[in-house]
Amino acid sequence: MTTTARPKVSFRRRLLRLAETVTTPLLPADYLDLVAPLRAGAALRGRIVEVRPETPDAATVVIQPGRGWRGHLPGQYVRLGVDVDGVRQWRAYSLTSVPGGGDRLITITVKAIPDGKVSNHLVRRVRPGTIVQLDQAQGDFVLPAATPERVLFLTAGSGITPVMAMLRAGLPARADVVLVHSAPRRDDAIFGAELRALAATGALRLIERHTDTGGLLGVPELDELVPDHAERQTWACGPVGLLDAVERHWADRGVADRLHTERFRPTVISPGEGGAVTFTGAGVTVEADGATPILDAGENAGVLMPSGCRMGICFGCVVPLRQGAVRDLRNGDLTTAVPGDGVLIQTCVSAAAGTCDIEL
Amino acid sequence: MTAIQNKARNPIAHLTAEDIEIIGKELDAIRDRVIADRGERDARYIRKVIKTQRTLELSSRAVLLFSLFPPAWILGTAGLAVAKILDNMEIGHNVLHGQWDWMRDPKIHSTTWDWDHVSPAEQWKHSHNELHHRYTNVLGKDNDLGYGIMRVDEDQPWSKGHLGQPFYNLLNACFFEYGIAAYDLELGKNLKDGGHRSPEFRARARAVGRKIRRQVLKDYIAYPLLSGPSFLTTLAANFTANLIRNLWSHSVIMCGHFPSGVETFEKTSIEGETKGEWYLRQMLGSANISGSRLLHIMAGNLSHQIEHHLFPDLPSNRYGEIAPEVRALFDRYGLRYTTGSLPKQVASAWWKVIRLSFPNRRRKSLEPVAPAPLVSARA
């Protein structure tokens, strides 16, 4: 004779069910959020503790993450949801703090870009005390467990942020580290003073490029600046143009495997022709042009769109395309679906290329 | 009221097709202005109302744990009634309209919200947002005209059953949330034509059943049990709070389309309706309630029914702000902006329910009137 063990319902679970009976149609969490938004078990959020100016257009935002924060590796980024003019906007920011600091605070460093919605809000307007939405840290722009002997960091502008976290965490003393960093002017260099101080201790060789006077860094110049760069494990982060050139250069030398890049922005190529996008579940149809990601088009029409990095890397935005055609904004690839197909597409990097039905 | 097309004095006879188009453009402009300005202030408003509602509900329920003491009973019942009214009117109704979807906060979104009400949000959204707001006051199309059980227009045919409608209306007022659930299910129609046997209807009915069960479990079992010796008094308090909420929302909603001065429309008149004509129908088919800011909040700003029907998805806190502009537009085009105090409008609506429980006093006209188009002077 066999007996089937009844799945044991934990006491906690039972208590929760009881609590749900008295809070229906809301959840107990909806009430707890009023008093303890950062508690364990809550949707991950953070409270802004301080906003520290770094340069005239960049600031470090110090955040106390909720109890559910699982920590990060230097070089990883966090997705942050912040309400700008009452509308929730999600963006990714590299963490600039050292993991496991005693105060459990994390920092991101944001550069305000012209007309940038979120970056300007974070640098100039957000007030301490503000609650922001967070995701766990993610990203593979990190140093391997065994740090290589020779390292090159190639950064420009706000691209210094993930590298700063790595430098702050400290590289092994024997490592030979070179940092080539571009900024418009000396005063515009985010973390300029800290980097110079690090260089003074001999922890790294710092090559600063001030592009207002010295012009943009040409990748071939590296032959002279860092002659052995092709032999080094390299981490590069900066504007699209720089990264594209760096990737070509490393590929040409046949050492693409030694290059690690982090892009803050997808490369945008040929826009498609646009069309009417219908979100079948929400019953909403919008006209979207060939350059607008379906994610933006949906959000602007008030559809609750899942999203993540908004640049084609996290797949947090994937939904089925029931029928129609979309174009990948990064490479112009056309994806089509006939009724019954349900091709999964990333809405953040796909634009309508004709009429399409999205199941959402 | 009588369908506007059958009236001896058509209140829109003086408007040309261009007038109506311009009215539409002016209303579009008001809407665009609000949308361009919508932002942090509005977000703060709805979050504050939600926070107030939740705090009030929790504290009232806490007070009711001691409802054996009469002062606690009175305080708790009053607080809970207000909390339930806020939940249904200023929060639930408006969130479910998608008025706050633009914030992209998944917690305050029409697709995720549910309310303290026995009709599941999904079903209410269909019958209310998709049917009533589209076919506002069109005879035979808008079931809100008498909720399918009452005669509220001279042009609706009379039958003996209507004699009892003042009584049904009172009963509906007391158990309004159940009335709405039945209405959203189109229970009467489905029972009559056998639709109740379809799997689709049964799935919807089960959803309503689940919702009722949860609501009843909470109000009439869980909280009374938690109250221990105050079991019965808490049960009575919750019943009373639901009753007050039902009477209040029924009154407010009755004032939206039933008081005198509100126009109704023939089914044929909306064929090929332009945007301007749709606006015009909303303008004439709705009535406001005048009163204090508190009244408007408690009424879920449905006291600005005209503005709400013109722009169902604008944030409710904006209706009062645009009301003077909308009213000026009515005045400029010689249209009647129907409004009055709550007692006056409630009395007017009730009087209509009573009056129309009897057949029309005299035949309006012996020769048949062909339903005229909405705009008589089409250019």
Ligand SMILES: Cc1cc2nc3c(=O)[nH]c(=O)nc-3n(C[C@H](O)[C@H](O)[C@H](O)COP(=O)(O)OP(=O)(O)OC[C@H]3O[C@@H](n4cnc5c(N)ncnc54)[C@H](O)[C@@H]3O)c2cc1C
């Ligand atoms: C993995 C990852 C890590 C990131 N880390 C950081 C960081 O540490 N610090 C930081 O400041 N930013 C970082 N970003 C960029 C950040 O997520 C935002 O894209 C940036 O702050 C601009 O957002 P916005 O709302 O201000 O601009 P939007 O209002 O979205 O855009 C305004 C205009 O700027 C253009 N634009 C958008 N993004 C960029 C960009 N990155 N560079 C140049 N132009 C742009 C748009 O096309 C548009 O024309 C990171 C992005 C990713 C994907």
Ligand code: FES
């Ligand atoms: S949002 Fe990350 S892949 Fe689209």
